[in-house]
Amino acid sequence: MDQAIFYGLALIAIVGALATIFFRNAMYSVLALVVTFFAMAGLYLQLKAEFVAVVHIIVYAGAIMVLFLFVVMMLNLNSVNTIIRSNVNIKWIAVLVGVGMAGILGYGTYLTTLPARGVNSTENGTVKVLGKMLFNEYLLPFELTSVLLIATMVGVIVLTKKEE
Amino acid sequence: MILASVITFKLALAAILFVITLGIAAYSTYFERKVAAFMQDRIGPNRAGPLGLLQPIADGVKMIFKEEHRPTGSNRILFILGPSIAMLTALMTSAVIPWSPKFFEIGGQKYALQIADINVGILYIFGVLSLGVYGILIGGWSSNNKYSLLGAVRASSQMISYELAMGLSIIPIILGSESLQMSAIVESQHEVWNIFKYPLGFLIFLICAFAETNRTPFDLPECETELVGGYHTEYTSMKLGFFLFSEYVNMFASSAVISTLFFGGYHFPGMSLLPAGVAVLIGVAVLFAKIIFFIFFFMWIRWTIPRFRYDQLMHLGWQVLMPLAIILVVVYGAIFSFI
Numbered sequence: 178m179d180q181a182i183f184y185g186l187a188l189i190a191i192v193g194a195l196a197t198i199f200f201r202n203a204m205y206s207v208l209a210l211v212v213t214f215f216a217m218a219g220l221y222l223q224l225k226a227e228f229v230a231v232v233h234i235i236v237y238a239g240a241i242m243v244l245f246l247f248v249v250m251m252l253n254l255n256s257v258n259t260i261i262r263s264n265v266n267i268k269w270i271a272v273l274v275g276v277g278m279a280g281i282l283g284y285g286t287y288l289t290t291l292p293a294r295g296v297n298s299t300e301n302g303t304v305k306v307l308g309k310m311l312f313n314e315y316l317l318p319f320e321l322t323s324v325l326l327i328a329t330m331v332g333v334i335v336l337t338k339k340e341e
Numbered sequence: 342m343i344l345a346s347v348i349t350f351k352l353a354l355a356a357i358l359f360v361i362t363l364g365i366a367a368y369s370t371y372f373e374r375k376v377a378a379f380m381q382d383r384i385g386p387n388r389a390g391p392l393g394l395l396q397p398i399a400d401g402v403k404m405i406f407k408e409e410h411r412p413t414g415s416n417r418i419l420f421i422l423g424p425s426i427a428m429l430t431a432l433m434t435s436a437v438i439p440w441s442p443k444f445f446e447i448g449g450q451k452y453a454l455q456i457a458d459i460n461v462g463i464l465y466i467f468g469v470l471s472l473g474v475y476g477i478l479i480g481g482w483s484s485n486n487k488y489s490l491l492g493a494v495r496a497s498s499q500m501i502s503y504e505l506a507m508g509l510s511i512i513p514i515i516l517g518s519e520s521l522q523m524s525a526i527v528e529s530q531h532e533v534w535n536i537f538k539y540p541l542g543f544l545i546f547l548i549c550a551f552a553e554t555n556r557t558p559f560d561l562p563e564c565e566t567e568l569v570g571g572y573h574t575e576y577t578s579m580k581l582g583f584f585l586f587s588e589y590v591n592m593f594a595s596s597a598v599i600s601t602l603f604f605g606g607y608h609f610p611g612m613s614l615l616p617a618g619v620a621v622l623i624g625v626a627v628l629f630a631k632i633i634f635f636i637f638f639f640m641w642i643r644w645t646i647p648r649f650r651y652d653q654l655m656h657l658g659w660q661v662l663m664p665l666a667i668i669l670v671v672v673y674g675a676i677f678s679f680i
Contacts, residue, residue: 208419227461239467
């Protein structure tokens with residue numbers, strides 16, 4: 178049962194991700210990506226990480242993709258052909274970056290030994306455990322990330338503010 | 342065996358809640374017209390059945406039998422997907438609302454009248470809420486109409502803006518009850534309802550709830566005077582019905598969330614004096630009474646306050662409610678950590 182759900186979700190995630198790339202219509206691409214995010218949230222739920230799953234939905238599907246959709250609608254980007262055709266080199270750079278990224282991630286996954294599933298899973302992934310971990314073990318990275326986000330926010334405000 | 346009976350219990354609960362939600366939403370449309378009539382010194386619907394009570398059924402039948410129309414150049418799949426998503430997300434919210442204390446015993450364990458007591462219940466509500474905008478966005482965009490598109494764009498920017506203040510306004514509650522679980526938040530209000538502890542948080546939450554459900558004075562996405570019908574201009578028949586209906590379902594869900602977060606949910610004064618079974622029964626009735634009051638409140642405001650201008654809306658969201666909510670978080674954070 179557990180495995181069947183996992184493979185189902187994984188299949189949806191992969192099909193959604195491929196659809197994101199292959200759709201010509203930017204609107205469909207965005208919606209396919211939303212489907213992928215839902216499938217991934219389902220995978221988190223299977224690992225009993227309710228908090229991560231819900232936050233994943235709120236942040237990615239609920240905020241970021243809505244903004245994407247917003248931009249696609251406002252600029253009426255029905256077809257992305259023009260951008261790609263204008264510069265052929267971009268395609269090769271994209272392939273290079275993509276393969277490099279996949280290589281790094283794959284190597285990283287190969288090196289890490291993942292913990293076995295289902296170990297003391299009643300407490301795993303609850304807000305309490307996650308909060309304690311973030312504010313004890315991983316305090317420095319966590320705070321650095323927040324500084325990074327603040328810097329981005331300030332940067333965006335400065336860029337969009339009109340000169341007076 | 343126990344698992345099977347728990348699943349049956351939950352499924353039955355979901356089915357009952359589904360029917361109740363639709364019923365209340367349907368009668369909200371009738372209620373809205375009666376309230377409007379009362380406020381404007383008219384009679385309101387009184388033709389279908391005694392006191393016009395069959396009006397929602399007549400409206401529903403009318404909606405279903407009307408001619409389907411799809412504008413040329415619209416996107417067929419997304420045009421149908423829009424209202425479906427709007428309805429789906431509207432119905433999903435009430436799944437985490439606890440309707441009663443833990444009382445029903447199945448296989449030695451007590452269960453509440455609550456479909457899913459997930460430990461991030463309140464975040465789930467915000468998640469579903471943030472998905473609600475997809476229905477409007479997709480519907481508005483796929484209509485291939487500039488008014489629809491403008492309505493959809495307005496709806497999405499409005500929802501994104503008010504979601505932030507809304508999320509911040511409940512942080513004091515989460516700090517106070519030390520949990521994100523809906524049942525724990527309700528239990529923490531056994532002595533004092535949250536409204537007395539966090540009045541300002543309630544005010545911010547209430548304003549944002551109006552904005553999130555696209556009700557007046559925040560109904561700019563479907564502002565008739567500027568945008569014809571806004572995002573549902575091109576919709577006809579039951580697809581239009583779904584959009585209109587999802588607004589009422591949303592109103593029911595928001596009222597339920599407001600009652601649960603700020604007004605003690607199923608708690609009522611003198612609850613502990615009564616025997617448990619009676620208290621549970623009255624508790625469910627009390628919760629529904631609170632919800633119906635808030636639905637009435639939504640209507641009351643609609644027929645009292647005129648619509649905002651768009652820049653006023655953005656100003657209120659970002660420059661008034663957001664800073665207020667942030668101050669609230671800081672103040673209550675200080676109170677809870679030092680006292």
